[in-house]
Amino acid sequence: MIQFRAVKVALAGAVTGVLTLTACTGDGAGPSGGDTNIVQGTGEITHVPPEERQDVPDLSGETVDGDQLALSDYRGQVVVLNVWGSWCAPCIAEADDLVRVAEATADQGVQFVGINARDPSRANAVAFEDNHGVTYPSLYDPDGRLLLEFPRGSLNPQTIPSTLIIDPEGRIAARALTALSEEALTEALAPVLAEG
Structure with missing residues (x-):
């Protein structure tokens, strides 16, 4: 009986940890304490002055569609990097808005890229993209690697959904730890586009 209880406690702790790391939040709760560097969705967009920006890692891998993609392929363009999951209600809520902004800014050289996180099945991710008319590529990241x-300590995507705006030099110019409306994303993009 004691061993079974210990296993239940350990399992509950593991599930809590995974949910914290992959929190799908619609309304922000604020940063967590300690040095865990885990942040729940705050609902805020953080803008970074050009002189303080950090490079985004050169993420690469296979897309939801099975193609190869490297973020560095888009150096020289403004990139909107959105972390999403087909299971995430706020991701579903923002998807159509992201598609509209992607279409509206394509002629300005803006490239959208997704990271499909924590979807155990590509079929779910493909269905999500089909349902929302997503035509830009998404890296497939079922295990969050x-x-x-x-x-650690960088301006990273810490929740699902998260959106980063990356400047043409490959640096993180803005981060949103929340689902974005068409208006909010357009407003966040404007100062980065104005730099060019």
Whole structure:
């Protein structure tokens, strides 16, 4: 009986840890304490002045569609990097808005890239993209390894959904730890586009 209880406690702790790391939040709860570097969705967008920006890791791998993609392929362009999962209600809520902004900014050289996180099946991710008319590529990251490539303490995507705006030099210019409306994303992109 004691061993069974210990296993239940350990399993509950593991599940809590995974949920914290992959929190799918719609309304922000704020940063967690300690030095865990785990942040729940705050609902805020952080903008970084050009002189303080950090390089984004050169994420690469297979896309949801089975193609190869490297983030460095888009150096010289503004990139909107959105972390999403087909199981995530706020991701579903923002998907159509992201597609509209991607279409509206394509002629300005903006490239959208997704990271499909924690979807155990590509079929779910493909269905999500089909349902929302997503035409930009998404890296397939079922175990969250790509998200771990961001250095500790960097302005990284810490929740699902998260969105980073990357400047043409490959540096993180802005981060949103929340689902974005069309208006909010357009507003966040504007100062980065104005730099060019």
